Each structure stands twice: as C-alpha cells, then as structure tokens.
Amino acid sequence: MRREDLLKLPSMPAAGPSYPAGPYRFIDREFLVITYETDPELIRAGLPEPLEPIEQAIVHYEWIKMPDSSGFGSYTESGLVIPARLHGEEINFVCQMYLDDDPPIAAGREIWGFPKKYAHPKLEIVKDTLTGTLEYAGQLVAMGTMGYKHESMAGNGEVTRATLSKTQVNLKMIPGVDGHLEICQLVAINLTDIVVKGSWIGPGRLHLVPHVNAPVADFPVKRVVGAHHYIADLTLPFGRVVHDYNKEAADAAAPTGLAAE
Numbered sequence: 001m002r003r004e005d006l007l008k009l010p011s012m013p014a015a016g017p018s019y020p021a022g023p024y025r026f027i028d029r030e031f032l033v034i035t036y037e038t039d040p041e042l043i044r045a046g047l048p049e050p051l052e053p054i055e056q057a058i059v060h061y062e063w064i065k066m067p068d069s070s071g072f073g074s075y076t077e078s079g080l081v082i083p084a085r086l087h088g089e090e091i092n093f094v095c096q097m098y099l100d101d102d103p104p105i106a107a108g109r110e111i112w113g114f115p116k117k118y119a120h121p122k123l124e125i126v127k128d129t130l131t132g133t134l135e136y137a138g139q140l141v142a143m144g145t146m147g148y149k150h151e152s153m154a155g156n157g158e159v160t161r162a163t164l165s166k167t168q169v170n171l172k173m174i175p176g177v178d179g180h181l182e183i184c185q186l187v188a189i190n191l192t193d194i195v196v197k198g199s200w201i202g203p204g205r206l207h208l209v210p211h212v213n214a215p216v217a218d219f220p221v222k223r224v225v226g227a228h229h230y231i232a233d234l235t236l237p238f239g240r241v242v243h244d245y246n247k248e249a250a251d252a253a254a255p256t257g258l259a260a261e
Contacts, residue, residue, distance in 0.1 A: 063132035075101030078121035113172020136214035150202030157196030
C-alpha cells in the first residue's frame with residue numbers, strides 16, 4: 001500500500017476501517033437528562049485543570065438513544081456530564097460514557113477523546129415512565145426514571161437547541177508505544193445543524209450503585225433538580241484542541257532567558 005493510500009484511510013484496521021470519515025449525522029437522537037446536586041468537593045476533584053467548577057454543584061446524568069447514526073448504526077449510551085468553566089466560558093465536561101456499540105467507542109476515543117467504555121445502557125418507555133438503565137458486567141449501576149411527557153416545553157425549541165449547542169470538553173488521553181501519554185489534551189466540540197423535534201420536562205428520580213469499573217456513583221445524588229426529555233437531529237463535527245498538557249509540560253521544562261543562550 002502506498003503512503004498516499006494509507007493517509008486517506010479514516011481509521012484502523014486498514015483492511016476494514018472501524019468507522020468511516022466524518023462528520024457524523026444523527027437522526028431522532030433521544031435524550032433523558034436528569035440533573036442533580038452532589039458534593040462540590042467531588043466535582044472540584046473530578047475536573048482536570050484548567051477547568052473550574054461553576055457556582056452550583058450539579059451533574060447531568062444522561063441516557064442517549066441513537067437509532068440512526070451515520071457510520072455507527074443504532075446504539076445507546078449513558079454517562080455523566082459536569083458543568084464547568086474554561087477561561088470564563090461555561091462548558092460541559094464529559095466525565096464518563098458507557099455504550100453498546102464498538103465503532104462509536106473506537107471513533108469517540110480516537111478522534112475526540114470521549115471517555116467511552118463498553119456496557120449495556122437502555123432507554124425505553126415502560127407504561128407511563130421513561131426509564132433509563134445502565135448495566136456493567138451484569139450488574140445494574142444506574143437507573144433513572146421520568147414521568148413520560150408530563151409538560152411540553154413551550155416555544156420553538158430554542159432552549160433545547162441552546163442546551164445542545166453548548167461547548168462540550170473531553171480529556172483525551174492516548175498512550176504512545178513507550179507507554180507514556182503521547183496525547184494528553186482537552187478537546188472541545190460543538191454540535192451543529194440541530195433540529196429539535198420535541199422537548200419535555202417532568203418529575204425525575206436517579207439511583208446510582210457503586211461499581212469499580214463504572215464509578216458513576218462516585219458523584220452521589222443529594223437532590224434531583226429536574227429531568228429533561230428531548231429528541232433532535234444533529235451533526236457531530238470534528239473538534240479542536242483547547243489545552244495541551246504535554247506542550248504545557250515541555251514549555252515549563254524549557255530553559256528561559258540567558259540560560260537558554
């Protein structure tokens with residue numbers, strides 16, 4: 001294989017790439033987001049510098065069902081998002097993610113640094129209840145429930161569109177062949193081409209179970225603030241590096257002034 005051909009491949013392995021080239025379009029992406037209060041010291045400990053916590057010690061626990069995803073197929077994911085600040089801008093730090101499909105795990109980790117692991121999340125309507133569950137290694141580690149479509153959000157979806165448009169930040173860590181982190185960055189992403197198809201709020205509850213390999217319960221629930229259910233089409237574009245830890249370390253180690261001469 002010629003170098004020119006190799007450099008055109010979207011992903012490994014060359015014989016059958018794990019995922020195609022992006023950007024990636026999602027149709028009828030369905031969200032259940034339960035927002036809750038937790039311990040502010042745990043949030044501070046869970047945010048990598050230079051991210052800073054916001055005034056409220058809140059976490060968003062999410063289930064996302066994706067029935068039509070270009071290049072990835074149909075899958076569901078679940079995880080934790082922590083609202084934070086980066087250089088004064090309010091962002092969402094994606095802390096943990098669990099999903100049931102190999103291509104988006106590989107792409108999510110390799111391109112954007114999404115903290116994805118294989119597990120078994122599920123989002124479904126059970127009678128009058130929107131129900132999200134997450135199982136890891138055969139054990140239930142999260143369950144969220146929301147009254148189904150209790151209150152439709154008024155307007156044209158601007159509030160929900162703004163929620164989806166908010167900058168997401170991931171901690172991307174990929175080791176090199178020597179075992180050290182060849183890539184250690186904060187990566188930012190902004191979803192685009194967002195079309196909100198429905199949005200509802202209502203009562204919600206969240207139960208988290210301690211698990212060593214899916215530690216969602218490390219951010220315990222003090223009080224549920226609210227629950228939000230919405231459906232939208234959107235595009236996941238490529239991201240951008242907003243902080244490079246290796247470069248920062250190299251710059252700090254470099255001699256300065258007269259010593260450099």
